[in-house]
Amino acid sequence: MLPLQQFQDFIKQHQLFAKDDKILVAVSGGKDSVLMLHLFKAIGVNVGVAHCNFNLRADEAQRDENFVKMLAVSLDLPFYITHFDTKKYAAENKISTQMAARDLRYNWFEELRIKENYDYIALAQHQNDAIETILINLTRGTGISGLHGILPKRDKLIRPLLCLTRQQINEAIDNNNLDFVEDSSNLSTNYTRNKLRLQVIPHLQEINPNLEKTFAENIARFADVEEFLAIQVKKLSAKLLNKRGDGIYIPLDELLKLQPQKLLLFELLKPFGFSESTIEDISNSLKSLSGTHFFSASHQAIINRNDLVIVAKDSNEHFNQFIHPSTKNILFGKHEVKLSFSTEIKFEIDANKAFVNADKLIFPLVLRNWQNGDKFIPLGMRHPKKVSDFFIDEKVPLHLKSSTPILINGNGDLVWIAGMRQDNRYKLTTATKKVAIFELEKY
Amino acid sequence: MLPLQQFQDFIKQHQLFAKDDKILVAVSGGKDSVLMLHLFKAIGVNVGVAHCNFNLRADEAQRDENFVKMLAVSLDLPFYITHFDTKKYAAENKISTQMAARDLRYNWFEELRIKENYDYIALAQHQNDAIETILINLTRGTGISGLHGILPKRDKLIRPLLCLTRQQINEAIDNNNLDFVEDSSNLSTNYTRNKLRLQVIPHLQEINPNLEKTFAENIARFADVEEFLAIQVKKLSAKLLNKRGDGIYIPLDELLKLQPQKLLLFELLKPFGFSESTIEDISNSLKSLSGTHFFSASHQAIINRNDLVIVAKDSNEHFNQFIHPSTKNILFGKHEVKLSFSTEIKFEIDANKAFVNADKLIFPLVLRNWQNGDKFIPLGMRHPKKVSDFFIDEKVPLHLKSSTPILINGNGDLVWIAGMRQDNRYKLTTATKKVAIFELEKY
Numbered sequence: 001m002l003p004l005q006q007f008q009d010f011i012k013q014h015q016l017f018a019k020d021d022k023i024l025v026a027v028s029g030g031k032d033s034v035l036m037l038h039l040f041k042a043i044g045v046n047v048g049v050a051h052c053n054f055n056l057r058a059d060e061a062q063r064d065e066n067f068v069k070m071l072a073v074s075l076d077l078p079f080y081i082t083h084f085d086t087k088k089y090a091a092e093n094k095i096s097t098q099m100a101a102r103d104l105r106y107n108w109f110e111e112l113r114i115k116e117n118y119d120y121i122a123l124a125q126h127q128n129d130a131i132e133t134i135l136i137n138l139t140r141g142t143g144i145s146g147l148h149g150i151l152p153k154r155d156k157l158i159r160p161l162l163c164l165t166r167q168q169i170n171e172a173i174d175n176n177n178l179d180f181v182e183d184s185s186n187l188s189t190n191y192t193r194n195k196l197r198l199q200v201i202p203h204l205q206e207i208n209p210n211l212e213k214t215f216a217e218n219i220a221r222f223a224d225v226e227e228f229l230a231i232q233v234k235k236l237s238a239k240l241l242n243k244r245g246d247g248i249y250i251p252l253d254e255l256l257k258l259q260p261q262k263l264l265l266f267e268l269l270k271p272f273g274f275s276e277s278t279i280e281d282i283s284n285s286l287k288s289l290s291g292t293h294f295f296s297a298s299h300q301a302i303i304n305r306n307d308l309v310i311v312a313k314d315s316n317e318h319f320n321q322f323i324h325p326s327t328k329n330i331l332f333g334k335h336e337v338k339l340s341f342s343t344e345i346k347f348e349i350d351a352n353k354a355f356v357n358a359d360k361l362i363f364p365l366v367l368r369n370w371q372n373g374d375k376f377i378p379l380g381m382r383h384p385k386k387v388s389d390f391f392i393d394e395k396v397p398l399h400l401k402s403s404t405p406i407l408i409n410g411n412g413d414l415v416w417i418a419g420m421r422q423d424n425r426y427k428l429t430t431a432t433k434k435v436a437i438f439e440l441e442k443y
Numbered sequence: 444m445l446p447l448q449q450f451q452d453f454i455k456q457h458q459l460f461a462k463d464d465k466i467l468v469a470v471s472g473g474k475d476s477v478l479m480l481h482l483f484k485a486i487g488v489n490v491g492v493a494h495c496n497f498n499l500r501a502d503e504a505q506r507d508e509n510f511v512k513m514l515a516v517s518l519d520l521p522f523y524i525t526h527f528d529t530k531k532y533a534a535e536n537k538i539s540t541q542m543a544a545r546d547l548r549y550n551w552f553e554e555l556r557i558k559e560n561y562d563y564i565a566l567a568q569h570q571n572d573a574i575e576t577i578l579i580n581l582t583r584g585t586g587i588s589g590l591h592g593i594l595p596k597r598d599k600l601i602r603p604l605l606c607l608t609r610q611q612i613n614e615a616i617d618n619n620n621l622d623f624v625e626d627s628s629n630l631s632t633n634y635t636r637n638k639l640r641l642q643v644i645p646h647l648q649e650i651n652p653n654l655e656k657t658f659a660e661n662i663a664r665f666a667d668v669e670e671f672l673a674i675q676v677k678k679l680s681a682k683l684l685n686k687r688g689d690g691i692y693i694p695l696d697e698l699l700k701l702q703p704q705k706l707l708l709f710e711l712l713k714p715f716g717f718s719e720s721t722i723e724d725i726s727n728s729l730k731s732l733s734g735t736h737f738f739s740a741s742h743q744a745i746i747n748r749n750d751l752v753i754v755a756k757d758s759n760e761h762f763n764q765f766i767h768p769s770t771k772n773i774l775f776g777k778h779e780v781k782l783s784f785s786t787e788i789k790f791e792i793d794a795n796k797a798f799v800n801a802d803k804l805i806f807p808l809v810l811r812n813w814q815n816g817d818k819f820i821p822l823g824m825r826h827p828k829k830v831s832d833f834f835i836d837e838k839v840p841l842h843l844k845s846s847t848p849i850l851i852n853g854n855g856d857l858v859w860i861a862g863m864r865q866d867n868r869y870k871l872t873t874a875t876k877k878v879a880i881f882e883l884e885k886y
Contacts, residue, residue, distance in 0.1 A: 138577075139647045143589070143664040152574040192650050199646045207635055214584040221586040224706035225672060231702055232675060259674055263667035343762045 010163035021119035032124035048078040147222035358436040362410025376414035453606035465563035475567035491521040590665035801879040805853025819857035
C-alpha cells in the first residue's frame, strides 16, 4: 500500500496546490522521486516528469535518464529531459559543481514550468533531509530563518514528500516493489550531509526514536516564530522607513527605542545587505556624530542629523539630483552637499566650499556627475576649459573623476566642480546682494 | 596565564553582577568549577565556596569534599559544606537520583545565599554544556525557548564560565598547573549528555572547528528572537486579556485576527498551563458555539459569546458570586448560570431551570457552594428540609455536593439548588407579575 492518506493530508494541510493544478515532478530516478511520482499518479494529479542529465558520471547518468524516460512512458506521462555541461558552467561561474547543478536544474525547471504551462514544480525532499538541513545550519551558524528546515511550499516549488521519513519511503518502495535506480545523481548527498546522516543522526535517534516527528513539530514552531517576526518587522518597516528622494530615512530616536535593538535593526536593514557585524557597529553608533557611515556591498548607511539614512551605493551618482532654494542638504554617492544663503558678502578660501553669486542662480540647480564635453571657466580665468583637461591638470584619479559632484545652474552653466574649483562667472562681485554657500562633505 | 580578560569581558557584557557584589561559587572540585574559582579570586571578587556532598560514591565524595575544603582554605575563602542523602530524597519524591541532586543543591545554594548574604550563585557551566543543552532540547522537542541554551544570568544564578569552551578550560588548567579532582560528582554527565559529547558533537566539530563560537552566536540570535516574542506577547496580553470578576475575558474577534494564531494563542495562554494540543483545539474552535470548553491542570477556557473566558478551575466555587438584576450569566466552577426575566408567566419542568417569582427577589442574590446548615423548602413541600438530607435522599455523590451552585436570596432564603430543586416559597403563583428564569449549563 502506498502512503496515500499521509500524502493527501499533507498536501491539504499546507495547501500545496489546487485540485486541477498541473504539477511538474522532478524525477532523478532515485527512491524518493520515484515514490513521489507514483503517489502523484495514484491520487490522480495531472503531472509531467522532468529529468536533468548533469553529465557528471557518464554511464550512470545515461542509465538514469533511460530509466526515468521508461518510467514516464509506462505511466503514460509527458517526459522532459535536458543535458547540462555542469563542469563547464561551474568553471565559468567559479562555483562548485554542486552549486552549478543546483543553479542549472532550478533555472531549467522554472523555464520548463512556464513554457509547458505547469503550476508547480514538485521536489522530493523528505523529513530526514529537513533534519539534516537544520543541523547543517546550526553547525555552520544561523538565525531563526535557518530553523524552518525545508519549507513545504516556496514560490512555485512544492515538497509534498516532507510528510514522510526516509524509512517510510524505503518501506513504501519495498512493499510496493517499485523499481528505481541507485541515486548516482543525488546531488544533495555531499560530504556534510553524509556525515550527519550516517554519524550524527543515528545517535540522536537512539535518544529519541521518533526524531523525525519531533523535528517536524520543532520546525512548525520555529516557522511560526519566524513568521511572527517577519510580520512585525514588516509593520515596523512601514512605520519607520521613510523614502525621501534618493534615500531611506529612519529616525534615530525610533531606532534607539527598538528592543532587542540588534535583532530588529538587522531585520529592518536586511534588504540592504549589511553584514551582521556592520549592523552591530551601526547599533553601537546610533548616538554617534552626524556623518558616521557604514557600507554593505550595495548600500551605505549614514548617521545624518536625526536619521539613519540608507542610500544605494553610487545609485545617486548616476542621475541628476535637483537642488531647490529650500534644499538644505543633498546626498550624492559618498558625498553630501549642503546649501545655505547669506546676505553678508564674504567668502573663504576652501575648495570644499563654493561662495556663489545667488542672484545669478536659476533654480532648480542640478547636481550630477561629470559628463564628456563639460566646460567651465575656472575661478580667476577668462576662458572656458574642458573639465576633462582640468581633471588631467589637477591629476585627479579616474575613480574620483566619476564620483565628483558637479553643480550645474538652471541655464546649463557649470557652477562648481565640488571640492575643486568654482566657476569664474558665478564668483562674488561688489554688486552681489546675496551669497549661496555650497559646502561639500565627504564620507 | 588565566583567561582573565575573556572572563571579565563576559561578566561586563552580560552585566552578571556589580563590582561590590558577594558571589557564592559552587565548587565540585572538577576542572570547570576550580578554574572558575581561581578566576573569581584573580579578579578580586568577594567570593565564598559552597560544596555539596551527595553521598553517592562514598570514598570519592569524601575525597572531593576534602579537596574543595583545602582549596578554599588555601585561597583564604569562606567554605560551606552540606551532606545530602540523595538516594533517600529521590525515593521519597519518586524522581531520579540526578533530579534529586539537582533539587537539593539548588535549594541549598539559595538558602545559603540568603542566610550568608551573598548576591549571586555562580555555576560553572561552559560553552560546550550550552551546545549539549540545545541539541538535547532539539532532539526531545522544543520551541524557541529551548534554543537559548544555558542563560548567563537567571534570577540569582550566574554562569560566567560560558565565556569558555571545554578545551579552553582544559588548557587553562594545564598551563597554570591548577590542582583539581576528577569530577565524580559531575551530575550533568548523564547518558544523553555523554552520547552527545562523545559521539555527536565531535562530528559537528569536524564540519565546523569553531563550533562553540558559532553556537554562542546562534544562541545570542535565538535569545534575541525569544526576547522579542516575549515583549510583543506581553504587550498583546495587556491589550487582550481583560480581568473581570473571576475570569479573564479575551475577545474572540481579536484572537481570530492573531497571526500566527497558534503561536500567539499558545504564548498568551501559557500562564494557564494549557497543553500545546489543547491550544491547537482552542485555535480550531474559536468560531465554535458558546459553551465549548477546554481544560488544563489548573484552568478552564470557555467559548462564551464573544469572548474566550479563562477561569481558574474551582477557584470560583469557593466564594460567593453576586447576581445583580443586570447580570446575564455567571461562571461557577464548571457551571454557568444564566439569568433572564419574563413577564409571561410560564414555566417548564426541567431541573436545570428555575422559574422564580421575581417579585420576591432581593438583589443582589448570591451564588455559592452548599454550606453545612443550609435548609430549604423543596418545591411541592410545606416544611423546611436540610440540604444535606436532601442530597442524601437524592443520592448526590460527594464531589457533586460540593460543586453544586446554590442560589440564595438577599434575605438569606435558599431559592434554588441548581440543577436539582427550587424552593417552594419562590415558585410562581397566580399573583406573580414577573418571572426570573435561571438556567444552569454544565461544562
